[in-house]
Amino acid sequence: MENSIAILGLAIVAFAALTYVRARKVETRITQLYPAIGTLVPVQKGVIHALQRGTGRDVVLLHGALANLRDFPEDLVSELAKSYRVTLMDRPGCGYTSGLKRIATAKAQATALAQAADALGLRAPIVVGHSYGATVAAAWALCGSSLPVRPAALVLIAGPLMPASVALGGLRVLAKSATLRHLSSYLAAAWTPRRVMRFMIGEAFAPEPVGPEYAKRSGARLALRRSSFRANARQTSILAPLLKQLAAELPRLELPVELIHGSEDRVVPCAAHSVAAAKLIRGARLTVLSGRGHMPHHTEPQAVIEAISRAALALPA
Incomplete structure (x- = not known):
């Protein structure tokens, strides 16, 4: 019995050591494959990774959970850059934004992003957020005059905006405990197979197909x-x-708001979030995309471009 326990203990230690080494190796490889492509902008207690394209009225693009600024498709960014100065940002904790480990709330994220926007010279941007990025965008607009840069308009794509269900997969379980988050981060880095990544991406796009080059x-x-x-x-x-x-705070929004949502979104249900939020936000315009899932900025980018154009037209020249 004692020998069995000792062998089990050694096996656990060996697995932990292997996981640690493998996690570091995998992270190095991922960083080599996907290096920072923008500018590291100093903010209080950290840096925000940002990429700018084009000239004109400022538009900020904020990605969702488990993503980074590369999530916005090149075709969409290139088209917007013809008319706007487009700034893509990695939200705190994502991509190459770093040093902001304790920032978790949407308003705290917005504060750091506003500091970066100020350092980059942005003024009264149209803030476009997808998924969790939409939550942060809305919170940014609700932060009041305390921030150096405030949104002039919002375009919220498939955003969690109401106290309703959101499909979070395994993160819902892991999120409950700091210890679980720490241990699972090593396991995820070291052992997540590509087929699991493909499955998660497929769930985000469902019921639509994933673009061949997305992953x-x-x-x-x-x-x-x-x-x-x-x-x-x-x-x-x-x-x-x-x-x-x-x-509870959405009725306080007093700026142009465009809501875009796929009718078949399985991650953030359209009716429970954007449809319900549209009833609370005065003057909000809701666009429901029939048959679309959670990724309309990929599957129907023209709808996003048109929403940004409407928001821009609603603002002073």
């Missing part, structure tokens, strides 16, 4: 790095109370 081009594997995995789990852990507070 490779988007740098989705950056989310498997230990720090990013823990940050996403931490942000997920507070999502429910955050959405309850956000919904």
Whole structure:
């Protein structure tokens, strides 16, 4: 019996050591495949990774959970850059934004992003957020005059905005405990097979097909790095109370708001979030895309471009 326990203990130690080494090796490989492609902008207690394209009125693009600024498709960014100065940002805990480990709430994220926007010279941007990025965008607009840069308009794509269900997969379980988040981050970095990544991406796009180059081009594997995995789990852990507070504040929004949502979104249900939020936000315009899932910025980018154009027309020249 004692020998069996000793052997089991050695096996656990060996597995832990192998996992640690493998996690570091995998992270190094991921970083080599997907290096930073923008500028590292100093903010209080960290840096925000940002990429700018084009000239004109400022538009900020904020990605969702388990993603990074590469998530926005090149065709969409290139088209917007013809008319706007487009700034893509990695949200705190994601991509190459770093040093902001304790920032989890949407308003705290917005504060750091506003500091970066100020450093980059942005003024009254149209802030476009997808999924969790939409939550942060809405919170940014609700932060008031305390921030150096405030949104002039919002375009919220498939955003969690109400205290309703959101499909979070395994993160819902892992988010409950700091210890679980820490241990699972090593396991995720070291042992997540590609087929699991493909499955998760497929769930996000469902019921629509995933673009053939999405997984490779988007740098989705950056989310498997230990720090990013823990940050996403931490942000997920507070999502429910955050959405309850956000919904209570949505009627205070007094700027142009465009809501875009796929009718068949399985991650953030359209009716429970955007349809319900549209009833609370005065003057909000809701566009429901029939048959679309959670990724309309990929599957119907023209709808996003048109929403941004409408928002721009609603603002002073």
